[in-house]
Amino acid sequence: MSQATEAGQVAPARLPPTVDTGAIAWLRKNLFSSVGNSLTTIVLAGLLVWLAVWFIDWALLKATFQAESGQACVGTGGACWALINDKLRLIFFGSFPYEEQWRPLLAILAMIAMLVLSCDRRMWNWRLAIVWAIGSFVTFLLMFGQIHIPVTLIFVVALLAGAGGYLLRRATAPDMERIAWIVLMALGALYLVLRVAGVIRGAAIPVAPFEYVETGLWGGLPVTMILATYGLAAAFPYGILLALGRRSNLPLIRALCVGFIELIRGVPLISLLIMASFLLPLFLPPGVSFDKFLRAQVAVILFAGAYIAEVVRGGLQSLPKGQFEAADAMGLNYAQKTAFIVLPQALRVVIPPLINTFIGFFKDTTLVLVIGIFDFLNTANAALVDPKWAGFPGEVYLFAAFVYFCFCYSMSRYSKYLERELNKGTQR
C-alpha cells in the first residue's frame, strides 16, 4: 500500500531501493562503481589471472620435482624444484656434518618453540627466564654438541639475579624474601672474590652427549635464527639501558650513551662487521682469537642495541611527566619506577616500530655473508654455484624469499595482535 500524505494525495510510487547487501552489491559498490573503476577492475583482474595462470603453469604443471641434475630441467619451461630438493639440506644446514644434521633441525624447532612460548603474554614473568634458559641450552647443546658450563658463570648469574631482585623488591617484599635475595647476591659475590683471589680454582660442568661441531661448520637457517634471535634478545635490554642512560640526569652516563648511539648509528652494519672480522683480530695479541661467529654476533648486538635505544627513547618521551612525578610521590626508587611505571607504558607505545626494527634486523643478518659466514641466504647462494645445477637462480631465490617471508610475516602478525592486546585498556 502506498503511503498517503496529509492532504490525502497518493505519493508517486518509487523504485525499490537497490540491494546493498550480498556479494553482487559488494562487487558493484567496490569494484564497478563507475565506468573508470570497472575498466580498472577488469584490466587488473585480467592481469592477475594471467599472472596466476603463468605462475601455476611454471611452478607446478611444467615444473620438475625430481632429477639427477639441472640438465633434466632445461627446456621444460617450468620451475626446477628438483634443485631445491637436492640442495635442501645444504640450504637449511650449510656444511654442518651431514649425518648429524638432525641436530640443527631440532635446534631450529627448539628455538621456534621458545619464541612461540615467549609470545604468550602470560609467560611474561619469571617463566620467560626459564623458557629462555632451557630453550637456549637445548639449542646450543644441539648445535655445539658439547657444552662446558663454567661454575663461575653460575655464580655470576646468582649475583646478578640477587642484585636485581633486591633492587626491585626491596621496598615491597616480606623480610624473608629480602634476605633470600641478599643471600643469593652474597653467595655470588663471595665465590667471585674467592675465585679472583685464587682460593677456588675455576671448574666447568661438562655436558657432552654429542660430537663437538664448531661454529665454523654451522650454516643455513640455524645461523640466521641464532644471529637474529640472540642478537635482538641481547640488544633489547641493552637498548633499553642505553635509552634510559640517554635520558639520565648524570652527565657522564648521558654523554657515553649519546656518544655510543650516535657512533653506531653513524656507520653501516657492514663496516661494523668488517671491523669485527678483519681489524679486531689484528689488534689482539697472538694466540688470542675470538670465534668469527661470536664476533659477528657481537657486532649485530651493538648495532641493533643503538637502534632499539632510539625506538625506546621515543616511547619514554611520549610518557606524560605526571607519571614520573606520581611514581616519585609514591616513594618508589629509580629501579622500581622504571620497571613498574615507566617501561610498561613506554614499551607499549613503541611496539610497532620495535617489531619493525626486529624484522629489519632479521633480514640484515644476511650481511654476515661479507665476512664469509654462511647464513640462510648465503647457503642458498652456494647451492646456486654448483655447475651441475647452474642456471636456476630464480627457484633458489624464490624459495629463500618464501622462508624469509614466513618469518617476517609471522612477526608482523604478532605485532598486530600484541598492539590490540596491550591497548585494550585504552580502547573504547
Next chain:
Amino acid sequence: MVKRTMAAAAAALTLTGFAGAAQAGPDFDAIKSRGHVICGVTTGLAGFALADSQGKWKGLDVDLCRATAAAVFGDAEKVKYVPTTAQQRFTALQSKEVDLLVRTTTWTLQRDTALGFDFAAVNYYDGQGFMVPKKLGVKSAKELDGATVCVQPGTTTELNLADYFRANKMNFKPVVIEKVEELRQAFFSGRCDVYTTDASGLYATRAANAPKPDDYIILPEIISKEPLGPVVRHGDNQWGDIVRWSHYAMVEAEEYGITSKNVDEMLKSDNPVIKRILGVTPGMGKALGLDEKWAYNIVKQVGNYGESFERNLGMETPLKIERGQNALWTKGGQQYAMPIR
C-alpha cells in the same frame, strides 16, 4: 684484476706494520698440536672450492688443503675450511685465522712482499681468454678484427683487451657493462661477438649460463698471466715448504704415473724416483719434518694432480676445462714439479 690489486694495495698500506712480525716456525707446531689444518677457501667457486649438496667442500683448491693434511697427519679429512671473501682473505691469513690460503689468489710481487706472504706454488695457471659463439667460425683471437667485445669496465681485463688488440693492429668495439650478470646476458643474447674475462671464469660461465654450452668455444689464446696458488704467512718456512711440496708431490705423482688406484702397487716399483716419492727409500719425509709416507698418503687419499684436475674441472665435469697451460711440462703445459730428491 684491478679489484684484487686495490684490495692488496689497501691491505698493504694498513698492514705493513704486521709484515714479518711473526716468529720463527710457530705455525707448523700450532697445526700439529691442534690436530688439523685450517684452510682459507672461497665462499663458493665451482671447481675450486664449493660445498656440495651434503655440505662437503670439494674442488681443486680444497684438494690441495686435503693434501697438506694428508702429508702432516696422514689423514686428508683433518682440515677445517674457513670460507673467506676476496676482501677478507689476506686479513684472515695475517691474523692467523687460517694456516694457509688456497683461494684462487694471483701471485703478484706486492702480495708476495709487502703483505708479508709467501706463495708456495701455482696450482692453477689462469689468464684472460675469449669466448665466441661457434657459428662465428673463428678459431683464433687473431681473427677477431672489428669484433664487438663484452667486457667489464674498470678492470685490468679491459686494459689487457685494449693492449692485445693494439699490439696485433686490430680494432674492436667494446660493450662495457658494469654488472657481470648483465654482461653475460648481453653476450648470450648476441649483443656482442666476444666475451672476455679470466679463462676459468669463461668455462664456468659457459657451463652455468649458456643456453646451449656446446654452441660456444673458448679460443686458445690467453692474453694475461693469472697464476693462482696457495699462500702462507712469512715466518714459518717449514710450513711453507710442506705446502709447496704437497703440491709438487701431486704433480710429480702424475708425471710418474702414480694414481690413487695404483699407488699400492707402485710401492713395489723399481724406479728410484718413485721409491723416493713414496718413501720406500726414506729421507724425503725426514727432510720435511714429516712421516716418510707423506706423499703416499697424499696420492692415496687425494690423488695426483691430474686426477684432482679431472675430478673438479676436467672434461667429465660440467666446467669442461681443458688442461691447456695446466698440463704437465712433459705434455706442453706448465705444471712442472721440482724434483723430489
